[in-house]
Amino acid sequence: MRIIKNKNEQTHTITKDIQLLPFLLELFPNKSRNAVKSILTRGQVSVNGKTITQHNHPLTSGDEVQILNNQAAQKQSILNGITILHEDEDIIVIHKEAGILSMAAKDPQERTAYRQLNDYVKEDNRKNRIFIVHRLDRDTSGVMLFAKSEEIKEALQENWHEIVKERVYTVVVEGALKKDEGSIESWLTESKSTKVYSSTYDNGGKHAITHYKKVGGNRQYTLLEANLETGxxxxxxxxxxxxxxxVVGDRKYEATTNPLKRLGLHATTLAFTHPRTGTLVRYSAPVPKSFYQLVK
Structure with missing residues (x-):
């Protein structure tokens, strides 16, 4: 079992099939069973980036279990609708739930992802700030990246197309696709009403390429994995x-159904070269179960 520790958490890579509570009892032999259960109840344990409180949650070889210390868990309790997948001195990677705005809000009191993370980093030092690197729509869930300094933000944004190696989304669309996979290439232009239009020829718009692959579906809906060559x-x-x-629920772009009561779009994976270390890092957020249930 590989163990990585920092001041806020420890990460364990699982090497055998085991349930979560028995694993924690093995990990903390000097703690009582009730004390270990409390670690779960307080939301200090996450598996592959998702907070887990169930005692019988199954672990398999290769899973990563993160355990926050008490202070870090209390600090993260101020967050609503977002979960931290990774944090270091330069970046914060989160899983944003649908319904949470990335940044700007008409209501100055609305708890956007940006405002929540700004409050979060100020818990350590009032001078700390965070900087938004890219955005997700309010009703899109999934992986988002923030920088902890303007220098890192600029390094990421200025070289975004070179730094980002993989951007994968999971998408539920209306209807049954005839092709199991394919690519779409077009030029995108935005109107004054902020709607984006696609052209099959170069009309001076922004060049865009999306690769897609069918994951599942029925007569009404199709589940796709979309890989962005451009963003x-x-x-x-x-x-x-x-x-x-x-995309289901997307009235702006001609959807007629909204079975999920949200946009059927989830940012599943973001892989990029870390701006300071130069290493390739990859973060994923679990696909909502409702996506799979819709295409059964």
Whole structure:
């Protein structure tokens, strides 16, 4: 079992099949059973980036179990609708739930991801700040990246297309796709009403390429994995509309159904070169179960 420790948490890589509570009891032999259960109850344990409180949660070889110390757990308790997947001196990677704005809000009291993380880092030092690197729509869930300094933010944004190696989304679209996989290439332009339009020829817009693969589906809906070769505003939403299969819940781009009561779009994986260490890092957020249930 590989163990990585920092001041806030320890991470363990699982090497055998075992349930979560028995694993923790083995890990903390000097703690009582009730004390170990309390660690779970307080939300200090996450598996592969998702907080888990169930005692019988199954662990398999390769899973990563993160355990926060009490102080770090209390600090993270101020966060609502976002979960920290990774934090170091330069970046914070989060899992944002649908319904949470990334940054700007008309209501100055709304707890956007940006405002919550700003409050979070100020718990350690009032001078600390965070900087937004990219955005997700309010009703899109998944992995987001923030910087802890303007220097790191600029390093990431200025070299975004070179630094980012993988951007994978999970998408639920209307209808049954005839092709199991394919690619969409077009040029995107934005109107004054902020709607983005797709053109099959170079009209001076931004070049956009999306690769997609069918994961599951039925007669009404299809579950796709979309890999962005370029990252343009509303790219997947526009390309799915152009394909004739709009993202469910996306009235802006011609969807007629909203079975999930949210946008059927989830940022599953972000892989990039760390701006300071130069190493390739990869973070994932679990796909909402409702996506799979819809295409059964």
């Amino acid at each position: 343009r505003k509303n790219q997947i939403r526009v390309h799915m509309e152009a394909l004739g299969h709009p």
